[in-house]
Amino acid sequence: MIIKNLTTTLFCTLLITIAVAQETTTIQLKHKVGDELLQLGTTSYTNQWNEQFTVNKFKYYITALEVEFTNGNKNYSWHKKYHLVDEANAASKTIVLDKKLNNIKAIHFLLGVDSIVNTNGIHTGDLDPMKTMFWTWNTGYIYAKLEGQSSSSKAQAHSFSYHIGGYKANENAVKKISLLIKDNATTDNEIIIEANILAWFNGAKKLKIAEEPICHQPGKLAMDIANNYEKMFSVKL
Amino acid sequence: MKTFKVITILICLVVVGVGFIEIKKHKPTPLIFIVPKGWPKPIYNFKNNPLTVEGFELGKKLFYDERLSKDSTISCASCHQQFSAFATFDHNFSHGYNNTFTTRNAPALQNLAWQKELMWDGGINHLDVQPITPIVAENEMAETLENVIYKLKKDTSYKRMFKNAFGSNEITTERMTKALSQFMVMLVSSNSKYDKVKRGEDTFNLPEKLGYEIFKQKCASCHTEPFFTDLSYRNTGMPLDATINDIGRMRITNNKNDSLKFKVPSLRNVDLTFPYGHDGRFFTLSNVFEHYKSNMQPIHNTDILLKNKLYLSNFQIGQLTAFLFSLTDSSFTKNPLFAAPAYTKPIILHQH
Numbered sequence: 001m002i003i004k005n006l007t008t009t010l011f012c013t014l015l016i017t018i019a020v021a022q023e024t025t026t027i028q029l030k031h032k033v034g035d036e037l038l039q040l041g042t043t044s045y046t047n048q049w050n051e052q053f054t055v056n057k058f059k060y061y062i063t064a065l066e067v068e069f070t071n072g073n074k075n076y077s078w079h080k081k082y083h084l085v086d087e088a089n090a091a092s093k094t095i096v097l098d099k100k101l102n103n104i105k106a107i108h109f110l111l112g113v114d115s116i117v118n119t120n121g122i123h124t125g126d127l128d129p130m131k132t133m134f135w136t137w138n139t140g141y142i143y144a145k146l147e148g149q150s151s152s153s154k155a156q157a158h159s160f161s162y163h164i165g166g167y168k169a170n171e172n173a174v175k176k177i178s179l180l181i182k183d184n185a186t187t188d189n190e191i192i193i194e195a196n197i198l199a200w201f202n203g204a205k206k207l208k209i210a211e212e213p214i215c216h217q218p219g220k221l222a223m224d225i226a227n228n229y230e231k232m233f234s235v236k237l
Numbered sequence: 238m239k240t241f242k243v244i245t246i247l248i249c250l251v252v253v254g255v256g257f258i259e260i261k262k263h264k265p266t267p268l269i270f271i272v273p274k275g276w277p278k279p280i281y282n283f284k285n286n287p288l289t290v291e292g293f294e295l296g297k298k299l300f301y302d303e304r305l306s307k308d309s310t311i312s313c314a315s316c317h318q319q320f321s322a323f324a325t326f327d328h329n330f331s332h333g334y335n336n337t338f339t340t341r342n343a344p345a346l347q348n349l350a351w352q353k354e355l356m357w358d359g360g361i362n363h364l365d366v367q368p369i370t371p372i373v374a375e376n377e378m379a380e381t382l383e384n385v386i387y388k389l390k391k392d393t394s395y396k397r398m399f400k401n402a403f404g405s406n407e408i409t410t411e412r413m414t415k416a417l418s419q420f421m422v423m424l425v426s427s428n429s430k431y432d433k434v435k436r437g438e439d440t441f442n443l444p445e446k447l448g449y450e451i452f453k454q455k456c457a458s459c460h461t462e463p464f465f466t467d468l469s470y471r472n473t474g475m476p477l478d479a480t481i482n483d484i485g486r487m488r489i490t491n492n493k494n495d496s497l498k499f500k501v502p503s504l505r506n507v508d509l510t511f512p513y514g515h516d517g518r519f520f521t522l523s524n525v526f527e528h529y530k531s532n533m534q535p536i537h538n539t540d541i542l543l544k545n546k547l548y549l550s551n552f553q554i555g556q557l558t559a560f561l562f563s564l565t566d567s568s569f570t571k572n573p574l575f576a577a578p579a580y581t582k583p584i585i586l587h588q589h
Contacts, residue, residue, distance in 0.1 A: 121415075128410050
């Protein structure tokens with residue numbers, strides 16, 4: 001009995017040691033609407049055009065992630081990963097980098113999916129079309145999705161639905177995002193990135209739910225909305 | 238205590254032994270894709286999806302499996318029938334879930350390894366992606382991918398077949414569609430009388446021979462040999478059907494110049510694939526000829542070759558028809574290799 005207890009204790013100690021040794025840097029994504037944390041469902045928000053809305057779905061792809069250090073070097077350990085962030089899936093809002101990274105200067109990633117993946121068939125994992133981030137009538141990934149309801153919308157059930165994608169030359173909606181973490185050296189284990197949904201509605205394009213409640217295909221409107229939402233991210237330390 | 242030790246050691250040995258059996262799994266048998274003589278190199282990338290007998294058999298089982306649809310009544314083969322060169326026989330529109338119609342005429346499935354884009358409007362950019370479209374379409378199989386994979390995972394015979402084809406019994410959308418592609422790329426039709434004549438194994442009769450000459454003069458610039466399509470999108474003066482509002486290629490490109498353009502269909506097995514046109518509005522070949530001869534309604538982007546319609550005398554129509562019938566490939570439409578596997582439910586064809 002004593003031996004058994006001792007073994008268990010030793011085993012646990014070993015596990016804890018491994019966990020501590022494998023300290024990692026994580027990126028936490030926080031979704032906000034203005035100053036409020038996003039709540040899917042019935043919580044009502046107001047956009048820049050005084051339109052009230054609720055949000056049912058908020059998803060987007062983070063791919064080709066690179067970490068840049070203050071000395072100019074880069075870490076590409078996540079570069080080949082395709083990560084779907086989904087407000088409805090809390091775990092998806094944490095990106096665990098391979099190890100603890102110090103002196104991070106900036107983070108770069110694509111909001112969207114590269115053209116090769118858009119054109120070479122079916123993929124698995126977060127890119128599985130089962131994730132419903134995929135157009136089945138006009139092949140291509142949906143890079144970002146924002147759906148909800150608004151009394152301003154004249155569409156069925158007062159819905160609004162923005163599915164943004166497009167990889168062809170005149171329809172490209174992939175956005176390269178670069179976020180400066182800190183000018184000085186940092187040893188933080190956690191980087192918090194906020195994504196603010198209000199950015200979707202205002203930018204070069206004044207997106208009013210009353211006027212354009214739906215975007216379901218690549219093209220000009222999708223590119224305009226992508227130009228707006230590429231500015232939705234900010235870093236909080 | 239000693240017995241306990243012995244048992245433990247024995248169990249360990251068995252576990253390790255089983256592990257070795259797993260490691261020594263047999264490799265799938267490669268399947269050779271034969272490019273008919275004189276045909277171009279296929280577009281399909283076989284490196285990303287190497288053909289194997291096991292993958293092909295799995296693809297065939299999936300192709301004929303009604304469980305891919307919401308209420309398990311519709312398989313790929315319901316609308317792509319072998320005896321009709323894998324089109325829907327005698328239907329302008331195919332029948333979808335819950336008494337629905339598709340909005341387009343199901344095309345024949347043949348020589349798909351050479352097709353860069355699929356669908357009448359070219360909206361699908363890869364053969365592996367194609368099966369997803371009918372599976373999730375509300376007026377076709379009306380199912381979700383999640384449910385399809387769930388149903389496949391519950392079937393032990395699929396587990397075995399996925400393992401034989403791909404090395405492990407993991408069932409994913411990617412593997413399912415790759416297996417379907419392995420079946421579909423094998424649907425090569427290259428053994429019609431026309432092909433035999435080209436190979437010097439047969440000769441045309443007089444009407445066929447005359448028809449071929451007319452064909453080369455009047456049709457071949459779009460229905461180009463050897464596929465009898467150049468796979469381009471063209472407006473052939475077919476006015477919009479307001480009940481469907483199908484604008485064709487423009488839906489994909491958002492370009493006004495692509496309005497009412499549709500992919501040039503292959504004429505291989507044309508005798509078996511009626512009705513014709515993207516919406517099946519032509520029930521017979523003579524309807525098609527009448528369209529080109531007199532009924533066309535050319536608009537701004539109607540094909541330059543058809544601006545003044547396409548005059549054909551009744552005599553020419555007769556000869557052309559004789560030639561077109563020589564494109565029927567019964568060794569393809571009757572090849573048991575492509576028929577429903579014996580261990581799935583026989584397909585029930587619509588009786589109407």
